Amino acid sequence: MNRILILLAILLVPGTTRAQTPPPQKQKPQMSERQAPPSPVVSPEVHTDHRVTFRLRGPNAKDVSVQIEGASKPLAMQKDEEGVWSATTEPLVLDYYGYAFLVDGVAMFDPSNSATKPNFLYRASELHVPATSGNSGDSASPAWEIADVPHGEVHHHFYRSKVVGDERGYFVYTPPSYDPRGKQTYPVLYLLHGYSDDASAWTAVGRANVILDNLIARGRAKPMLIVMPLGYGAPEILAPGSGVFRDPDITQRNFDRFREALLTEVIPRVEAEYLVMKDRDSRAIAGLSMGGAESLLTGLNTLNEFAWIGAFSSGGITADFDKEFPGLDVNANEHLRLVWIACGTDDHLIEINRTLRAWLASKGIHHVDIETPGAHTWMVWRRNLTEFAALLFR
Amino acid sequence: MNRILILLAILLVPGTTRAQTPPPQKQKPQMSERQAPPSPVVSPEVHTDHRVTFRLRGPNAKDVSVQIEGASKPLAMQKDEEGVWSATTEPLVLDYYGYAFLVDGVAMFDPSNSATKPNFLYRASELHVPATSGNSGDSASPAWEIADVPHGEVHHHFYRSKVVGDERGYFVYTPPSYDPRGKQTYPVLYLLHGYSDDASAWTAVGRANVILDNLIARGRAKPMLIVMPLGYGAPEILAPGSGVFRDPDITQRNFDRFREALLTEVIPRVEAEYLVMKDRDSRAIAGLSMGGAESLLTGLNTLNEFAWIGAFSSGGITADFDKEFPGLDVNANEHLRLVWIACGTDDHLIEINRTLRAWLASKGIHHVDIETPGAHTWMVWRRNLTEFAALLFR
Numbered sequence: 001m002n003r004i005l006i007l008l009a010i011l012l013v014p015g016t017t018r019a020q021t022p023p024p025q026k027q028k029p030q031m032s033e034r035q036a037p038p039s040p041v042v043s044p045e046v047h048t049d050h051r052v053t054f055r056l057r058g059p060n061a062k063d064v065s066v067q068i069e070g071a072s073k074p075l076a077m078q079k080d081e082e083g084v085w086s087a088t089t090e091p092l093v094l095d096y097y098g099y100a101f102l103v104d105g106v107a108m109f110d111p112s113n114s115a116t117k118p119n120f121l122y123r124a125s126e127l128h129v130p131a132t133s134g135n136s137g138d139s140a141s142p143a144w145e146i147a148d149v150p151h152g153e154v155h156h157h158f159y160r161s162k163v164v165g166d167e168r169g170y171f172v173y174t175p176p177s178y179d180p181r182g183k184q185t186y187p188v189l190y191l192l193h194g195y196s197d198d199a200s201a202w203t204a205v206g207r208a209n210v211i212l213d214n215l216i217a218r219g220r221a222k223p224m225l226i227v228m229p230l231g232y233g234a235p236e237i238l239a240p241g242s243g244v245f246r247d248p249d250i251t252q253r254n255f256d257r258f259r260e261a262l263l264t265e266v267i268p269r270v271e272a273e274y275l276v277m278k279d280r281d282s283r284a285i286a287g288l289s290m291g292g293a294e295s296l297l298t299g300l301n302t303l304n305e306f307a308w309i310g311a312f313s314s315g316g317i318t319a320d321f322d323k324e325f326p327g328l329d330v331n332a333n334e335h336l337r338l339v340w341i342a343c344g345t346d347d348h349l350i351e352i353n354r355t356l357r358a359w360l361a362s363k364g365i366h367h368v369d370i371e372t373p374g375a376h377t378w379m380v381w382r383r384n385l386t387e388f389a390a391l392l393f394r
Numbered sequence: 395m396n397r398i399l400i401l402l403a404i405l406l407v408p409g410t411t412r413a414q415t416p417p418p419q420k421q422k423p424q425m426s427e428r429q430a431p432p433s434p435v436v437s438p439e440v441h442t443d444h445r446v447t448f449r450l451r452g453p454n455a456k457d458v459s460v461q462i463e464g465a466s467k468p469l470a471m472q473k474d475e476e477g478v479w480s481a482t483t484e485p486l487v488l489d490y491y492g493y494a495f496l497v498d499g500v501a502m503f504d505p506s507n508s509a510t511k512p513n514f515l516y517r518a519s520e521l522h523v524p525a526t527s528g529n530s531g532d533s534a535s536p537a538w539e540i541a542d543v544p545h546g547e548v549h550h551h552f553y554r555s556k557v558v559g560d561e562r563g564y565f566v567y568t569p570p571s572y573d574p575r576g577k578q579t580y581p582v583l584y585l586l587h588g589y590s591d592d593a594s595a596w597t598a599v600g601r602a603n604v605i606l607d608n609l610i611a612r613g614r615a616k617p618m619l620i621v622m623p624l625g626y627g628a629p630e631i632l633a634p635g636s637g638v639f640r641d642p643d644i645t646q647r648n649f650d651r652f653r654e655a656l657l658t659e660v661i662p663r664v665e666a667e668y669l670v671m672k673d674r675d676s677r678a679i680a681g682l683s684m685g686g687a688e689s690l691l692t693g694l695n696t697l698n699e700f701a702w703i704g705a706f707s708s709g710g711i712t713a714d715f716d717k718e719f720p721g722l723d724v725n726a727n728e729h730l731r732l733v734w735i736a737c738g739t740d741d742h743l744i745e746i747n748r749t750l751r752a753w754l755a756s757k758g759i760h761h762v763d764i765e766t767p768g769a770h771t772w773m774v775w776r777r778n779l780t781e782f783a784a785l786l787f788r
Contacts (some may be wrong), residue, residue, distance in 0.1 A: 005544075006580055040634070056499075057499075057500050058500070059498060060454045060455055060456050060498055061454055062454050100590065103452075104451075104452070104453060105451075106451050106452070106505055106542070107505060108502065108505035109502070109505065111500055111501060111502035111516075111517055112514075114512075114513055114514055114515065116503070116510045118467040118508075119508055121508065122508075123503075123505055124507065145563050146552075148561075151551075151552035151553065152552075153549055153550065153551050153552075154549070154550040155547055155548070155549050155550075156547065156549075156550070157545075157547050157601075158540075158545035158546075158607075159545065160542055160549070167540050167542075168500075180574035180575060181574060181575055209552075213552075240434070240632070260420040294602070295453055328530070353628055
């Protein structure tokens, strides 16, 4: 088991538990010799008690700290006589964390860590605090840890969107039992990323495929497909100055065209390419942050399409819910099997989520209120997916 | 077309042509507000004449340069009065380039660019110098530029390797015409990455799927599957101090177990999962650097498995070819359809490749000698794949 863990650490979790600096090069010197730092630093280093030490060589920097996903403020780092800055955390809960160094005000990736998080706007390296008890796949191991269970497959599709006018992609998880040449059909969860993420976020960062592999192996979730499209109906929402929901026209176009692309392009493609059930009761839609808003706007306004709706830490919609969800009333309960509204209590979006839940209650819409510890983080969303997926298609 | 190009730039090539700095945040402030630099810098900036300006805010740094893939030495950067370092290149050939900043001796990702290259050991951001004439898919456009042609699919598989003793993955490209529920079968190219790469390298960096989409659309390559496994039979070759082909035992184990995992695990899985031809004439093996050596060691020593062999900038084998290829003689020509040995003339591995070709000639083994401009770079390997794939399965 130790050997497997070491190999796993090397292959699957580069940068969390071992030195990253290239050894002197014989065979491939071009870039690497010149990249070789004065002497190697190891960062991040995960200790056996789950404390983590971050290090950065920066002899001339004046101020260095590390911002860890979910922490309320950056952790100050101290410089030693060799010009290496370091800081050690308290013990961390087992999970994956994004983090960035702030070097004299500039946010940057950890240069000692090859694991970076895909994101259009923000820089974050990835820290893995793994279970020390091994990867046996037992129920005590976090659902996002790769275990020795049957694995599904992640498919990357590419197409030209006529609705948005660009080349884009979407990812599809198929469960271990999926056989494209067989007869069995499966229900589908459409799972949406947040603002600044790309279409790979739910697998690369959220580890949705690993979570589903484990839930299915433990009998906790029904085998299902997960479709993860690109969540931008108006990609210009990513451009500096025009985006982040400050421009109501771009925001509206982003939501409207996303929904149109999903309903008229992605779903028809998926239903032609895969063996899936095509009825409303076999379709779920869920997402985080911007994707939570998209799940609500698409799901609650297209009741004939989705019977299961999940919204994790939703943001980007206005509080004018009568306008956002025109015509939604108590009759919707006949169509909806689950409306699951989750938010962390330390999330800056907790209040609008509480307001939304109160509005749904005022309309008589059955829904599940979930408040969890945590802020606007992937640690919350991995747990949201783990809980939500287990409820689906029952 | 302009709109499409802008969207492409935003969605597919983050960081090459637009400002990357997050705007002030309303909806997702946690990490991002603190990450916001004092004022934004744009890096890299690609000018219309294909010169490229790199920028880095580093008011306290003493020495900053940028190492660009394929350049013989780092390009020095100069600091302005606001503490922003910059440098501008000569016009660059259209392509994707890796690059890293060297800040007081430490190699680091560009903090203004969200596009990073996956790699276990080295840090590189990605620069895209795109065709300015649009992405029409005409034959003048580089093969690695996404065009408006039918796209294949990239599948990510996960499995436990009994040979190596770890959890690992492999990627499979299926061409646009591939139908898992159909009857048509396809030939397969097994395509291997280099030392320090991961299994995603040939798609994420080498753009093998884009290249094949374009070659197939132009009628220049036969539709085929490409299988891209993890190239480490002994993953400990990545560990500091033990690797990089300096330890002959680890090197031998790396090559031997890679071959065993390929032949006894990956190929049987692929041939059970996909509609593929299973005869030697329908199987090719090729790779770059370490993967070139693996292609030769596996291909030339297992003549019943592969009729087509490509070796791009091969490295990591000894020059004792009689020992590396025991028993190889002129009779091999009956089994081999193509042995294609390529290397850039500025590559430090050019001499061993020339020696290898001379040895093959001395044995009477038919092979194709390819010397191209360039060093040990992905710009060479994208062109190698473009040329080699066009020759296969004819």
